[in-house]
Amino acid sequence: MKRGSTTRTGRSGARRPSKRGKRDLNKERTKQNILAAALQLFQKQGLEQTTTKQISRKAGIAEGTLFNYFKTKEDLALYFFQKETDHLIGWFQGQTRLQKSSLSEKLFGIVHRQLEYLSPYEDFIGAVFFRSLQPRSKLSPLSLESQELRVKYLRFIRDVLAEAEDNGEIPPVGDLGAYAVGLFYIGIVLHWLHDTSKTKQKTLALLDRCLRLGTRLIQKGGWDW
Numbered sequence: 001m002k003r004g005s006t007t008r009t010g011r012s013g014a015r016r017p018s019k020r021g022k023r024d025l026n027k028e029r030t031k032q033n034i035l036a037a038a039l040q041l042f043q044k045q046g047l048e049q050t051t052t053k054q055i056s057r058k059a060g061i062a063e064g065t066l067f068n069y070f071k072t073k074e075d076l077a078l079y080f081f082q083k084e085t086d087h088l089i090g091w092f093q094g095q096t097r098l099q100k101s102s103l104s105e106k107l108f109g110i111v112h113r114q115l116e117y118l119s120p121y122e123d124f125i126g127a128v129f130f131r132s133l134q135p136r137s138k139l140s141p142l143s144l145e146s147q148e149l150r151v152k153y154l155r156f157i158r159d160v161l162a163e164a165e166d167n168g169e170i171p172p173v174g175d176l177g178a179y180a181v182g183l184f185y186i187g188i189v190l191h192w193l194h195d196t197s198k199t200k201q202k203t204l205a206l207l208d209r210c211l212r213l214g215t216r217l218i219q220k221g222g223w224d225w
Contacts (some may be wrong), residue, residue, distance in 0.1 A: 030069060034059045036059075037055055037058035040058065042123070043121060047124060052073070077131075078145055082149055085152055088113060092109075092110060103161070103170060104214075108208060110157075110160070126193050129193070153182065169219070171219070184214075
């Protein structure tokens with residue numbers, strides 16, 4: 001083996017993780033532990049009332065260590081949504097039956113899965129949406145941090161729409177279609193936050209109706225305005 005190589009082969013021939021790979025894995029585990037601790041506190045006493053000192057104690061680390069991973073509570077929120085997007089994409093890739101369904105059924109399944117992911121943290125999500133209205137917040141749709149996060153989600157939605165275009169299910173909608181779905185999702189989440197019906201049935205009914213109607217409208221005319 002060459003000097004400087006960061007991987008080694010054991011007796012079985014399997015490659016061992018490099019030191020850098022182990023460090024990255026440990027960092028990711030620490031970030032997830034911090035997030036889990038923070039979410040418990042956010043749900044119990046609210047986003048604004050929770051301090052970084054409380055989060056670090058809950059996570060079993062020094063407050064200075066916490067700042068090495070997340071500078072602010074908003075950075076924690078952004079990481080939460082990053083994990084949500086990763087979870088969604090991984091989940092969809094494993095849904096063979098859903099991938100063969102109509103576009104409206106795919107989008108219903110995608111949004112429904114997102115709402116299920118958010119469900120245990122409803123109060124936290126409400127606080128995040130409120131803070132996102134502040135222009136200087138990293139959670140604002142206009143911030144670069146928020147924009148970077150949205151790009152991955154929008155590309156995922158764009159791929160779902162592109163497949164429907166290739167199958168002749170809808171006319172070409174381009175990137176505008178992905179942005180439209182993204183805005184629609186935000187509207188659905190806002191409705192979901194205020195939905196007091198049992199198991200959020202009103203939100204799910206609204207989601208189903210809107211997607212069916214929207215798909216029909218696109219099939220008729222597309223975006224050629």
